[in-house]
Amino acid sequence: MFQVHPISADNFSYLNGLSEAELAERKIQVHVSDGRYPCRVSLADAAAGERVYLLNFEHQPNETPYRSRHAIFVKEGAEENHPAPGTIPASISSRLLSVRAFNKRHEIVDADVIDGSEVAPLISTYLDNPRVDYIHLHYAGRGCFAAKVTRAGE
Structure with missing residues (x-):
């Protein structure tokens, strides 16, 4: 998760x-x-x-x-939203994403470009790899950082 x-x-x-x-x-x-x-x-x-x-x-x-x-x-005046574990906010799932998996040394272990509606299984696959410490999601079109993803509970 x-x-x-x-x-x-x-x-x-x-x-x-x-x-x-x-x-x-x-x-x-x-x-x-x-x-x-x-x-x-x-x-x-x-x-x-x-x-x-x-x-x-x-x-x-x-x-x-x-x-x-x-x-x-x-x-302006943004308040933090913490989505439920295992869920992808619509602002992310509705866009083309660059997904980058990093290790503890902050080096890319794996990466892919995927439609946001299909990103949850890719995230799970990356996090199944013990070498992956965290993931960064980027909006692929402009390259902007979207969010950080970790294993639930970390």
Whole structure:
């Protein structure tokens, strides 16, 4: 069984009090959602009309060749959603995904591109491999980090 994890809301709480000028200084863009902006904290698409922040986030901070950061969306005032073990949020399952399995040294063990509606069995297969420590899901179209996946209970 696996668990999909949101990015902690604590990483972004400071955004809600910043002016447009302060956001711009930090190279953070504000967009109005058309209903298709996937929030990495709520693990849901922001509803049409909601404000979302587009910012750069380091999702793979480990000192390896795979260290990485990329653009993500976070909706204004986002609250964390922790889906039930073994479930994939619709904001993830509705998109083409790049799935990357990492070992404890933060090196890629396996990877694939798959339709999000078919990702659960692939996640289970990867986590059956004792060399795999965790998985990163990315939206394949733009390469943006979507969520981290671990074995349930870890």
